[in-house]
Amino acid sequence: MSRPFPSRVASVRAAPPDGAGPEAAMRLAAALLAASPRVSAAGSGLCRADARGWERRGGEEALARALRDAARAADFQVRGVGIADVPVVSDAASLVAVRRPGRIAIVPPGTGRRFLAPLPLAALPLPAELHETLRALGLRTAGDLAARTRAELEARFGPEGLRAHRLARGEDGRPFRALHPGASPRAELDLAPPVESLEPLLFVLRRLLARLCADLEEAGRGAARIALEMVLADGTRRAAAIVPARPTRRAGLLHDLCRAALERAAEEGGGLAAPVAGLAVRVERSAAPDARQGDLFRAEWRDPMAAAGALSRLRARLGEEGVVWPAPRPHVRPESRNGWRPVDPCAAARAEDPGASGGSADSSVRGEDGIPGTLRLLPAPSPVCVRTGAGRPVELRDGAERRRIVAAEGPERLSGDWWKDPWRREYFRLCTAEGELFWVFREVRRDGTLRWWLHGWWD
């Protein structure tokens, strides 16, 4: 079958330095984007890249070296790089490349079947059970399998047998679309296995945009409209248009905007509505980049996206934990009961919506501890001097100022965190002659001595 743009695929096998983890394939794929705009993570330790269009850039050998070096730069240990017409042959070539100079094996166009014939069946991506059965039948090599008729194999293994037969003959129908030379800048990446949470997707997005912006820079253009496309595991696609205020090739800004779009599509908690099997960014409209700074008072900034965009900028500047909300935490230590939770931009947008349901949390703890007032905690317990009589506080000293204590209730004992940072406290509620109500504790230190702290007061 003739193809308008004959396919050439590069397969890269590499191992991460810290062992195979779920992110390793994605990290490898992202690293290879430095050498090719079209990369596919094909499984643990294996990625494929579009190998077309390198005739004027040193040929396929140069591409193989570039891919190998990109992987190595990301601390991957490269086992082999193979280039061939179709993935099944290039994958097999990457296995063979382990014993080739430079760990590179290039299979000339049209010779895939001959290349595969002497290789063991293990070089083909066959299901384990089929592989075992073929072995039991005495079929050892791809050539053995290719020599059977299609009818024989279909009769015994059905479509799976036919597929195996095609693979053994170097015919790989798995899609690996080549990019048209001269097309708009585009970068895409297949994800195997599909990604179910947002975080790894954002990691890949950053690399894709970096690639896209590099191409824009080479072309002297800025993106005026970007198509962000997700291919879901069930084959459906989700697309979003990203329209910056002005044409730009600043990857950071584009990342913020794309990220906001992805987060809107994500479930609460970072999970995605459906696993994502591929992500692509494509420049739909480009123009000369606008060097002017943005104007916060322009109308196009005052849409719901603007708040999320601003938040994204803040988060980008201050870090993930930089923008937070107060939130109660179940903890024994009083000062640890109040915490901060990173702001969810979508939730923030909902909260700002006056029509959104749900009221604000009541921060008052009035009356809970039996005292008609509100306990105010110091930001951190403050050392204080307490004079005791018969083991009970009788005077509170704060510098030169002294307060006589007329009532002391306690001790209330709290302790915990013995497995990381042990602490042990005895709290007292003190009432001074002036009617002030204080909350103090004494801390039993490891050497057995006591130290007093003021932790709060009631008002």
Added chain:
Amino acid sequence: MVGLSRPGAGARPPVAPAGPRGGPAPPPFVELAARSGFSLLDGASTPEALAGRAAELGMPALALADRFDLGGVVRFERACAAAGVRPIAGAEILVATGGRTSGGAPSGGTCGPLALTLLCEDRAGYHRLCGLVTEARLSRPRGAPLLPLERLADRTGGLLCLLPAGAPGDAAAPGAPGAPADPRTTEGRAAPREAIGRLRALFPDRLWLALAHHGLPEDARACAAWLAFSRETDVPWVPVNAPRYARPSDRIVHDVLTCLRHGVTLDEAGDLLRPNAEWHLKGAAAMAQRWCLRGREEGMWGRADGSGCGCEGCRGLARTVEIAARCGFRVSELAPRLPVFPVPGGGDRDGFLRGLVEQGARERYGDPPGEREARQIAHELGVIRRLGLADYFLVLWDIVRFARREGILVQGRGSAANSAVCYCLGITAVDPVGLDLLFERFLSESRHEPPDIDVDIAHRDRERVLQYVYDRWGRDRAAMVCESITWRGRLAVRDAARVLGLPQETSDRLSVEVERGGSADAVRRLAEGGLEAAGLDPRTPRARALLRIVRGLEDLPRHRSIHVGGFVMSDRPIGEVVPVERASMPGRTIVQWDKDDLDLPGLVKFDLLGLGMLTMLADGLRLVRESRGTALDLAALPPDDPEVYDMICAADTVGVFQIESRAQMNTLPRVRPRTFYDLVIEVALIRPGPIQGDMVHPYLRRRRGEEPVTYLDPRLEPLLERTLGVPLFQEQGMKVAIALAGFTPAQADNMRRAMGFKRSHRKMREVERDLVAGFAANGVAPEVAEKVLQYLTAFANYGFPESHAASFALLVYASAYLKRWYAPEFTCALLNAQPMGFYSPATILHDARRHGVEVRPVDLAVSEWDCTLEGEKGEEGGGPCASMRHAGTRPPPAPALRVGLRFVRGLGPRARDRLRAAREAGPFRSVEDVVRRSGLGPPELRILAEAGAFESLWPGRREALWEVLRQARGDAGPLARRAAERPAALPSMSPLERVLADYRSTGLSPHGHPVTFLRPELDRRGALPAAALAAARAGARVRAAGLVICRQRPGTAKGVMFLTLEDETGFANFVAMPDVGERLRPVLRAPLLLLEGIVEREGAVVNVLLRDAERLDLAGAAPAVRSRDFR
């Protein structure tokens, strides 16, 4: 509500901590609501730890009230007795105070479920409490026991009730009256008035509010409110601390258990953890500081009699002592009775038993029995009558009778074999009179305990016997004993790592470092480098915490499992004697007491154990009858057959009961057994007791005449003569004590028990003292006394009873007899009884082939699910020879063994049932026939084809597989329908490929041993066949190769590893010293090895001291051999 107020104002709990400053002792206090580890995952101390701590605190009594659990009361009572504390048995139960849901389950109702602490005032109360716990356990899903309050009606007599009236947030404790409902608790818990009114009606004058104060702000408020409530309603109150652990330092364990209960890490637990360490057992002083205002303020505790100052707090403390005084029940006084055996036609059970025994005696000993036998029987029957144990023996006789009636092979063992009554009743098969066994080892009047009888049952049929017991005596009167599984080293490390949030990988590494053993060992290993090896810095808080947790979890109950065979019964519902709960296995119920906790309350246990060898023997006898027409009787096998003993002496004992292990095989040529008693000795010799007591080698030397048989004292000669002056059996130890120390038989048995009683070193010291005194009084020379004492103490934990060894020796002889004379039947039965024994099916099969058994491969045309026997090929269609009958004296030809389909890996019970059903309709005739009738799916058909099961239906294994694949799929597919098939033309299978395919698909091969294919290469490299090692000279450096079928590193071998290789000629035994084993460890894990070493020879026994090792590979495809690896 209690606000800030001046000290002394109002009635409220005192607040400031202050220690006693001299003066009178504080008012006494008894903790009435302690929990132990038996409140699974909510109690962090053992009953022993609580009792010990109570004694330290000077507490006169202590109540144990685990939630819906009385599993700890026996241990608690025993520990309290040792500590001088009065034990109070109790339990906490949850009651639903509302109505029922539409589904009938009790609901929380308006007041929510309440926790009640019920304490046993007397025996009737105890029985009621057990009944309530049993009902709650059995009527609800596992792990969620609950009782409707109305179920307590008329069932509260003898029970005292404490209603925990803690702060809001305490599970199932009502919140303070009048306080707003706490959102963390069940709705309405703050309004318990109505429920308390109902409880008062149920427990008139036996209801108290139990107030706990753990130093939290909410406690102060709740207690003040409850005190007011008590005054208002006249419901008295008592202070409790409801401890979850013995000491404050145990708090960490409770936190860990809390995390495990909720499935969170410590970092995630937050306020699931209790906020301080105040839930420990507190003594009178600490409780007085909390509750007695005057004592705290003025440093005195009231009147000199210690009764307190008269304040409300002191009155509450005094009430705990009053309550404790009311609880007089002791578990040790329980003495439940067995079900009354229904004597046919009524009448006296002792008389009925005597009749059965006399009838059995005539059958066993002749009519009339000899004088010695008759005297022994009369003695035993007298003891049984005086101890009131007739029902026990009749129940056991009934079980054995049922099994025999059903054709199930059973045999009693253990100390029961010391009893002539058991022998006459058919419970055991060993004649104790003939073997001069000591009856008191089995039953003693001074012991006041039921005997311990273990009955082995053919394991395949054991469930039928168990269900018979349930049906015969009623499910409400019989239950199985539980086994309390406790945390030990590796398990503790894994759970500790989990709650500390360590990565799974670290947990795995820690687990590897710990190996097996207790928590103390684990802590030591981790502290001595294990933490670093697992990647943890021992200086970090988490690493230190890990060690503390592992140490703290030691011996705490983790969960319950079913004991291997212990049954208990009683004449009243067993659930009223001890709480019963559902076991995880359907159709089983278990009691909450561990097997070790039955003696104190006097609950009788029947051990009905499964034994694979009995299944094998039953099948073997049946096969001999079917294949050769010879009816063998186990009880009437030709005794002392010299050829059987020749085989045993040659250590040709693969598959023979008890003497097939490598250690036993090494000993057999040295012991050279020639009589039944030699087998008894052989069974007992290779055990930890004789090994650690250094008795094995002296015996072997004397046996071979290499050292003279001497006796430490002339009085020992008649006792030790049969074992050449070396004490090997527990009974001998007892007889020595009788002869030299003047012990009575009962005293001697007490000595045995004390020495074997792991928990009491004190008793052991007492016995040693008595022994020494007895030796002196009987004129035993001091040096002899010292030596004898050393021998006796060597039996402390590992001594083997002679009667037990004799019972096993019967099975040894029977299985050896079968192997010697009926090897095909023996092998067939042994394979069908798998898994059992020491060797894999592949090794058993190779051994059979070496003994001339023709082994035929698995074949769908003739194979059954199990292995079968066949005649000559062509005879009777070559199928199973059930119809073969051979008359006359000429020995019939040995049948061939056909491997059964059960060994084809991947076929499960469903495939088994389908194949059986299809074969009942007739044998398979073709591939198409199999595909059409078997109902098996393509994967199963493919597995069968790969195993070669189609070869007689379609020539060529690969060609058969090719055809099966086609037929299994049918004509699906456009190309397939049009296909005109050519001959398969597949590569033919080499012999090696065939053997490897066998191993892969069945784990064994009838087509030869894999090493055969390496032999030319091995010859070239100078490796000897295993059989040739027998002729190797001592000190020679040799090589041998084979599959590793056994790796052993026994605890008594101090790091030495034993490896056994198997090749086509037999076994080669290698010994790796610790340094060599460590050096070669990675290589030695391989399944196929070439080993080199120095020959060590001791008579006919050859071992090779390992020097070097090399992996071998069968053309890159090592067979799927599974070695048996032991530690």
